[in-house]
Amino acid sequence: EIVLTQSPGTLSMSPGERATLSCRASRSLNSNYLTWYQQKPGQAPRLLIYSTSNRDTGVPDRFIGSGSGTDFTLTISRLEPEDFAVYYCLHYGGSPLFTFGPGTKLDIK
């Protein structure tokens, strides 16, 4: 079973700053199947990044995904007020079929 660990659990930052969110896996992942989501309170998750580094349609270019093997990163280059939310990584493959990380809450300092 793959376990995804996201760090930090909570990240307190200010608009305009650069945020770095980590997703680490218990074993090496297929980077084609690593996805990032943003979720705001009361809303369904929104797809941001797929296949490690590809932005979904309409996602601003300040969201940058990278990584390989067991270490993956979502970087938000310059935080906007609407970016404060919870971020989840997701991997497909193995058992269970899909595994989510526990999430990183990005809040305003």
Place this chain on the structure above:
Amino acid sequence: EVQLVESGGGLVKPGGSLRLSCAASGFTFSSYTMNWVRQAPGKGLEWVSSISSSSSGIYYRDSVKGRFTISRDNAKNSVYLQLNGLTVEDTAVYYCTRDGVFKRLDYWGQGTLVTVSS
């Protein structure tokens, strides 16, 4: 425009049953694998079940195997989740999601809340 609309949630006693439905529109439903993902109140996301486009591939997480049944009706553009033997740990918002290219869950419904309580 792709739309996924869940229904069927509600309050049920432990041991009870519910049937969730997800009506899809705006895409060729019969070509896509569909999934259910849940989120307990204040908690993270958890994949529950997956059904392939032709229903030939069906998968569940271990904690729901033998209790939940996923199905679909391509003529009605709908996917279902039958929940039996419910426990308080099944309390969550249940989301219907589409399985896109590279196994990204690209579209999500608004969710339906299942509350299991005596």
